[in-house]
Amino acid sequence: MKTRRRGRRAAYGNIRETRPGRWQARYTGPDGRRRPVGTFDKYEDANAALAKVLADVHRGTYREPETGDVPLREYARTWLSIRELKPSTRDGYVGLLDRWILTALDVPGTGRQINLGDLPLRAITHGVVSEWYVALKAATAASATAWLSRQRKLADAAHVRAWARLSARPVKESGRMPAALWQAWRDAGSPRVAKNAVRAEAVTGRTQAAHAYALLRTVCSDAVRDRLLDANPCTIRGGAQTNPAERVIPAGSVVDAIAAACVGGSERYRAAVIVAAWSGLRAGELFALQRKSVERTGAGGVRLRVTRALVDVKGKPISFGPPKSEAGKRGVHLPPPAARALLLHLDKFTDPDPDALVFATSTGRPLRGGQRSQMFSRAKSRAGMPPELHWHDLRHLAATRAAEAGATLAELMKRLGHSTVAAAMVYQHATDDGDARLAERMAALDAAQQAPNVLAFPA
Template identity: 35%
Template structure:
């Protein structure tokens, strides 16, 4: 009941000059709060106060004034205060926010966001020609920001990012080279100093930033292993920034196959300075290698075109190496360690997506068919050759 003995037990209701009614109440913070909308009748205002009182009694009340912060202000603060983000990740989040989120939703207050508004924002991005992959990245960022607002800061009652499938990406299948193609690609590098660079990317499954950050002391004396101790990221306005690998699991030691050790040792002898902290791979002036130096110096585009895979990206070498490693039937844990992943998700993908595995399944199915057909020939009911469904 909103009234007791003729007096309102919780909150206040007053009639406005317009004839509508305004409800207000004293919140747990000691401040007076007005309902976000006015009501056509006094009973409607009473019912709203009853609902608010119930929320307060369940200790679920959220200060509506805090939800007045704009999406842009809260998201920028979220990025700045997020612990452990690498410089490249901070740059990416800021770029996604500025490019795709704030132009559409930046001025909206958190408390005004709802799922239909999020759905319309996503539809506008796609209609404007933004790729599904980039739209999914922007959506995942906004979802993470609002998850903090709902679950940790308790500014909004729930995360409005509830659009089914909006955060999923379905990128095109990337090419996987054969072992012979990897060595042929390495031999096609216009500058011999990058032959070992290609081989390490494929057979040690190292990321670009991890390879360019290698120093002589990170290579075992017999080139049997390589230690990943850091990585370079290239940031606009700051150039190359050295820091930790992409994840905690990125700090690792990777055993190298014997087939590429001689190439790596030859590279160290010919192209790497003798100091223990000398960079293994360098640009024209002996500085750490930058992406802008790689393509023109190595003739990458011509090499991959001559190889018959003109759309091959450098990162596809790591993809190739991970696929080859999975074909050795290594365990999920071992694949995770080699790839430098904290989560088993990527390792499981490679384990279940190899061509050999697919061929083994196909061979197994063929065996089932043959056994069914073979068994049918001995039957007396004339059903030879008919496949019987197996429950």
């Protein structure tokens, strides 16, 4: 006679004895599908496991076991496609995903690779992220080393040109130089004569690694909200922290030298260099300014009304859109040096039409990022500056100038168009000169107060 196996019913599920001493718990999920919880040696263990699942159903925290099977590559692409992002921000995220997150990276010391893009979300644990982060740091460090090697070669070229000019030797402002000129420079002892040389040895790749980690953490955070992950596996302390030392802040004299080197067809952008270094406007904001955006405030003063930004994405036509955030819509006053340069520029280069671009090409068209970089590189070369200085460093200089002038954090946020304190803090760079002036003010304050030494003991 065939015996009927015993079964004990539970709400929305049941526990049955599959064979003597083995208990299987099953349940019906919110989607109506019948699923097993597992098989246990004790009825009490099966009941506890079933109770946990049913409690998750009642609390609304239940996830189907199949969730999390989607590969990170697929989820990240979908995540990127549905988010409302500025075109330049989206372009940057695509670059980080393709180069560092959804690609195979070598894990140092193991002889193997890790590719997060191929893994299902549920397989991305803290341990997996930690291993990827080690590989990421090694990859970005190697990339930085290669970049520095190229920059040193370019810096040598700047010294060769500067030496050639001092030696009254003919030399081109750009392009390749004759081997004989290089050899003559080496025979002279390879003199480092380029003025205001900027060193980039602090570049380690840490900033790129931090940006890639921060993006992965954001993607995983949304996967948690989508209930595809139980918890965010990106919990590395300091993983998203950038390295301020990697940002080279130019001195005012360096900027003046570069601006003065904007000659010939680049003269029409001389004021743009000066205004960027004093206003702190983003490049997109600066090159979207119209004549009507410039307000004279009396006594030669100027106020810039920032209401839009130039949208320049590679492979797409130039357009105009709102600033990076609502905080980007602001007014920025220029100090006298920048105001004078801008007013002279308006008289000489800007069309009288109120809608005309303040800084435009000779035909009145917007200046693309590639054209701006080319113009800036030529000016740096003429000024004898090494190439590791970038246009965005002018914004950092403007922020540093404002902070050293005593701007509060709120004033700095308003001037730079930041909506968060964290974003503004990135631009608050401490300098040795600033610290020296602080020490002088501290000493002057102490001398003025002439406070008695309350810690002095009687003899």
